[in-house]
Amino acid sequence: MLHPEFFEISKCIMDMGFSWGMTTNATLIDDTAAHKLKEAGMSTVSVSLDGMEESHDSLRQHKGAWRLALQGIQALQKAGLDPQVTTVLHQQNFHDLEPLYSLLCEMGVTSWRPINVEPIGRACESHDLMLDPEQFVYLLSYIRSKRFDRSCPMEVTYGCSHYLGTDYERMVRDHYFLCGAGILTASVRSNGDICACLDIENRPELVQGNIRTDRFMDVWRDRFQIFRRDRTADCSRCVDCSERFLCGGDSAHTWDFENNAPLLCYQDYHMFEGGSIRPTMQDSKSE
DSSP states (O other): OOSTTHHHHHHHHHHTTOOOEEEEOOTTOOHHHHHHHHHTTOOEEEEEOOSSHHHHHHHHTOTTHHHHHHHHHHHHHHTTOOOEEEEEEOTTTGGGHHHHHHHHHHHTOOEEEEEEOOSSGGGGGOGGGSOOHHHHHHHHHHHHHHHTOTTOOSEEOOOSOOOOOTTTTTTSSSSOOOOOBTTTBOEEOTTSEEESOTTSOOOGGGOOEETTTSOHHHHHHHOOTTTSSOGGGGOTTTTTOTTHHHHTTSOGGGEETTTTEESOOTTTTTGGGTOOOOOSOTTOOOO
C-alpha cells in the first residue's frame, strides 16, 4: 500500500478478471483505505495479529502496532470486508492463545488461523522462538477442539503449512495437506518478478519470469516446473519415506533448494512422540 498507485493497480487487476487479496499488518488501513480496497475488488485479506498488545508490539518492535492492527481490522469490517486473522505462535506469545481467541470473538472476526513459527527468515537466528513438541501438539489439539465446538463463533483453522501425519490431517483444516506454491498460487514481486508463494526464499532459479516482459498466463501455463515436480523423488532423506506421497516434500517455503532437502520434517523429529523441532540444516540461512 506504500506504492502511490496501489489502488489503481489493484482495480486494474480486478478489471482484468483476476481475483486478488493480500496479507497485511493493517497499520495503514483506516476507514478511507478500507473503502478503497473494497472498491478495488479485493476478495481476501489476512491481518497478522501476533498475540495480545505486549507480545505483538514486542515482535514488531513498534509500540502501538497492535492497536493500529485492531483499528485496521475494524475498518475492514465496516467497509464490508471479512478479514481473516493470522497469528504466529512462538515461545514468547504462546500464553496469549486463549486471550486472543476471546478478543477475536468479541470483535466479530469470522476466521482465525493460528500457526507455529517457521524455521525460516529471522526465526533461524532465534531457535528459542520455536515451539517445543508439547506446545505444538497442544496448538493442534486446541484448533481441533475449537473446530468441533458448536459454541465457537468463528472458523479456526491451521492453514496450509506442513504435512501433519494422518492423526491430525483433516482434524485441524478442511483439506489434506497440499503446498499450492506454483500449483495453485503465483505472486508478482514489487520488481515485477513472477514467482510462487512469497514466503519462499527469493532465489534466481525460482523466478519464473517478469511481468514487464512476459505474459502472466503464458508463464503460469508453461513454467513453474520446479514446483510441479515430485521433490521427494530425488531427495535421499525423503525417497524411502512411507508417507512421501502424502507429504510431497512438505511446504516449499521450508524446502532447502540449495541441498534439495526439507528444512523441517515433523516425522524425522518424532514430533508427536516428544521429539524436538529444529531445522534439519544447521547452516540454514535467514531472510
